[in-house]
Amino acid sequence: MSNNWEMVIGLEVHAQLNTSSKLFSSSPNQFGSEPNENVNFIDSGMPGMLPVMNFACIEMAIKTGFALNFNINEYSVFERKNYFYPDLPQGYQISQFEFPILTEGFINIDNEGNQKKIRIERAHLEQDAGKSIHDIDPKFSFIDLNRVGTPLLEIVSYPDLSSAEEAVSYMSSLRQILMYIDVCDGNMQEGSLRADVNLSVRKIGGELGTRCEIKNLNSFKFIRQAIEYEFKRQIDVIESGGKIEQNTMLFDTSTGETRAMRSKEFSHDYRYFPDPDLLPVNLTQDQIDKVKTSVGELPQAKLDKFINDYNVDKNIAKIITVEKQNAILFEKMISETDVKPKFIAAWLVGDIFAFIKENNLEVSSLNEKTKEITDLLKLVSDDIISNKAGKEILPKVLNGQGKPSDIVKELGLEQVSDSGELEKIIDEALIGEEENISKFQGGSDRVLGYFVGKCLKATKGKGNPKLINKILLERLKK
Amino acid sequence: MSDIDIKRISYLAKLKLPHEKEEFYANSLKDIIKWVDNLKMIDTSETEPLHNVTEKTVSIRKDEINKSNSVDDVLSNAPERAQNFFKVPKVVE
Numbered sequence: 001m002s003n004n005w006e007m008v009i010g011l012e013v014h015a016q017l018n019t020s021s022k023l024f025s026s027s028p029n030q031f032g033s034e035p036n037e038n039v040n041f042i043d044s045g046m047p048g049m050l051p052v053m054n055f056a057c058i059e060m061a062i063k064t065g066f067a068l069n070f071n072i073n074e075y076s077v078f079e080r081k082n083y084f085y086p087d088l089p090q091g092y093q094i095s096q097f098e099f100p101i102l103t104e105g106f107i108n109i110d111n112e113g114n115q116k117k118i119r120i121e122r123a124h125l126e127q128d129a130g131k132s133i134h135d136i137d138p139k140f141s142f143i144d145l146n147r148v149g150t151p152l153l154e155i156v157s158y159p160d161l162s163s164a165e166e167a168v169s170y171m172s173s174l175r176q177i178l179m180y181i182d183v184c185d186g187n188m189q190e191g192s193l194r195a196d197v198n199l200s201v202r203k204i205g206g207e208l209g210t211r212c213e214i215k216n217l218n219s220f221k222f223i224r225q226a227i228e229y230e231f232k233r234q235i236d237v238i239e240s241g242g243k244i245e246q247n248t249m250l251f252d253t254s255t256g257e258t259r260a261m262r263s264k265e266f267s268h269d270y271r272y273f274p275d276p277d278l279l280p281v282n283l284t285q286d287q288i289d290k291v292k293t294s295v296g297e298l299p300q301a302k303l304d305k306f307i308n309d310y311n312v313d314k315n316i317a318k319i320i321t322v323e324k325q326n327a328i329l330f331e332k333m334i335s336e337t338d339v340k341p342k343f344i345a346a347w348l349v350g351d352i353f354a355f356i357k358e359n360n361l362e363v364s365s366l367n368e369k370t371k372e373i374t375d376l377l378k379l380v381s382d383d384i385i386s387n388k389a390g391k392e393i394l395p396k397v398l399n400g401q402g403k404p405s406d407i408v409k410e411l412g413l414e415q416v417s418d419s420g421e422l423e424k425i426i427d428e429a430l431i432g433e434e435e436n437i438s439k440f441q442g443g444s445d446r447v448l449g450y451f452v453g454k455c456l457k458a459t460k461g462k463g464n465p466k467l468i469n470k471i472l473l474e475r476l477k478k
Numbered sequence: 479m480s481d482i483d484i485k486r487i488s489y490l491a492k493l494k495l496p497h498e499k500e501e502f503y504a505n506s507l508k509d510i511i512k513w514v515d516n517l518k519m520i521d522t523s524e525t526e527p528l529h530n531v532t533e534k535t536v537s538i539r540k541d542e543i544n545k546s547n548s549v550d551d552v553l554s555n556a557p558e559r560a561q562n563f564f565k566v567p568k569v570v571e
Contacts, residue, residue: 019541020541020542020543021541021542021543021544026539026542026543026544026545026546027543027545027546028543028545034549034562035549035561035562035563036549036552036553036562036563036564037549037562038545039547039549039552040545040546040547040552041546041547041551041552044552046555052537052538052539053536053537053538053539054538054539054540054541055538055539055540055541056540056541057541058538077529078536084492085569086564086566086569099529132569133563134568134569136560137560137565137568138568139567139568140558140560140565140566140567140568141565141566141567141568141569142560142563142564142565142566143563143564143565143566144563144564145552145564269486269490271490274529274530276530278536279530279532279534279535279536279537280529280530280535280536281535281536282534282535282536283535
């Protein structure tokens, strides 16, 4: 395979909105219920049933519009997209086609330190379909309509992505933002967020090739694998003299390969037309402005704030801002103590996250314990206890085994920070060390470490190392 | 007027058409389209498309759950059911 090929990728991302009820019916919008539990006569497509718009879905679309830099259209129209499939009992999906609610947005993605602007063509509201289960019976399919009518926001990017890494980075930024503004739970495993990948190949800088669409990828890993496989497949076809046919592909998660879906004797003809059951959406500027206040701080703004205002290292700030609940916990701690944010941040992504992971906890479960945590960190940053002692006590504090100051007393972990006491110990330690002292004075810094160690040992590890260092230097320089 | 692909139309409409009737229906459809094409005599280049005859906006409701039908209600018209699923002839893409 020659290497002067490049890929051109666009993503269609389906985000399930985390409303209580469905887009056009009052059935619960809930994952994991018993089959056909969350279905009413509207969802099951009974004749004469009329859809009624859930306004929360419109509000969530507007919110997304602000977060992804979209034009938010006052006028949008629901249309019927017609196709036959047993998990679509109406015989059509209600979607937006010619007049979507959001047009021309963008986000910036981070790809190995470089910023790249990815333009987003549109986003529109539509219904999800039900689920068909094919593997229970050899002759029959089983249909569960629980998912029918679940509100989806389909977000369609321009083909601005040019590698699997960029596609994954785009997807994860999108997921992060949608979770920050609380419109989607981001759970890819449950299908709350999934992507269709449109991919074509071309000679670098050349004419666009024919694209194939890989359907329904529900993890970052699958997105990456599907792109890498499909890229090679298309190049192989072309280099062996073939032509790429515009196809809809499925990704086989067990083999990591893509294959064309079977029914392609007719290309789809959806015959869109405005749904006569639903009037067009006419929003007022007032309705749109009202939502703006609920958008809140976005991940990038938080990241900038943590780095610039709080002096947190970039990589640590990134880890904290990955998920909104991390940032909430961090900011709560900052607000409750005068310990430096940078110091708190290092402990958060270190020992505190390790504790959370080890015990399988939700980050938000620590929101109740921030007082105890910051009290402990204050003891460490004020040198009352050593860093090592702090690490030792943290799990006890997080497990609710008492106040940090009590635990410190109980275990006798307080550092000796009394200069008088330390001076005595140091003076004793220097007795008979004339040779090493003159070595130090002759320029050998290594001897200092030896002295610090000796003094620490004499305090049974409880001496404040910073203070010991300071006093030692004073003594040795005499 | 473009020609009519009667096989494709019957496929999309999920209607089975006997071979000997294909020409008859193709011609009937052509006549209908020819008649509707009279609309093209009107110049609409300056006219905005109309999606609804009322000036109103879509009716909305609050995001509240109301379980109006039970599983048994929903499955009562199913040709076949298996536990709480609809059971249908195998469809695999």
